[in-house]
Amino acid sequence: MFSKTCEYGIKAMIFVAQKSKDGSRVGIKEIAKGTDAPEHFVAKIMQELGRKKLVHSVKGPNGGFYMDQFDLQTSLADIVRALDGNSIYSDCVLGLKTCNEKKPCPVHDQYRDIKKNLIKMIEENTIGDFNNKLDSGKFFLVN
């Protein structure tokens, strides 16, 4: 579904949002531990998300990653697009180069609704949305 890169990216973003509520910053090591991801790998991912302006960072002592109010509006879809591109929106589930209403693949019709819900799921959830739920132990980033 999503690449490892994207999985780590989403979890890291949720983790940073959570930790930066009070204005503090989180280092890569803490992010890696808190989301059970390989440190250097998730560092690269955060770098990329920083370049794409989905998260802020500061270097040096007391530096780290953080999110402002605007960053909290980032949807899962924004992260997915930043890391995995548009394939989830555009690709045929059977890999046909072009697959559409006029020239559909064998499962095009049945996949249409599933895809719609998948896209809805990532579009409608913002990183900020998760903040409250995570506090109350309603879900987890590591098991």
Next chain:
Amino acid sequence: MFSKTCEYGIKAMIFVAQKSKDGSRVGIKEIAKGTDAPEHFVAKIMQELGRKKLVHSVKGPNGGFYMDQFDLQTSLADIVRALDGNSIYSDCVLGLKTCNEKKPCPVHDQYRDIKKNLIKMIEENTIGDFNNKLDSGKFFLVN
């Protein structure tokens, strides 16, 4: 979503089903062309599906792959499991090692329904089901 192996496998199976309606057999070259797949790669895939008894084959002149009435009952899910394993059934969409009702990941609840529909889609469609539709040009395996 599915691996390339699985995409090619599904298309190949539909193609073979289609061609073996009249009891004839299809060679790998024809399968590869008919589904726009790399010949040697799809050969490996068909080999594996043969080993797992989802399709029949005969060697030698006039040989090739074919399906009997029983093979036509094969669901997409059977093919997916044979080639991609159970990950679509069991894996957390964010890659958590364990993610369930008691210890859910942040999108567990929302993904539950999507997953259910995805599984329904592959469980409920058999290879035989596609035979009629393909004839009438209602869908395509290549674009």
Next chain:
DNA sequence: ATATAAAAAGATAAAAAACTCTTTTTATAT
């Protein structure tokens, strides 16, 4: 029986994804 055409099997190669290590840059506190 023999030649042949096809899949099966085995080995290798190329590309992509996942992951790691090293060096450089830079913001901050002292």
Next chain:
DNA sequence: ATATAAAAAGAGTTTTTTATCTTTTTATAT
């Protein structure tokens, strides 16, 4: 001003996936 701690950048490695090539086996037709 300087030391330091952190991210950024760059380069490299490993693993997995995708794809290809070669040899072997075997069913069939002649």
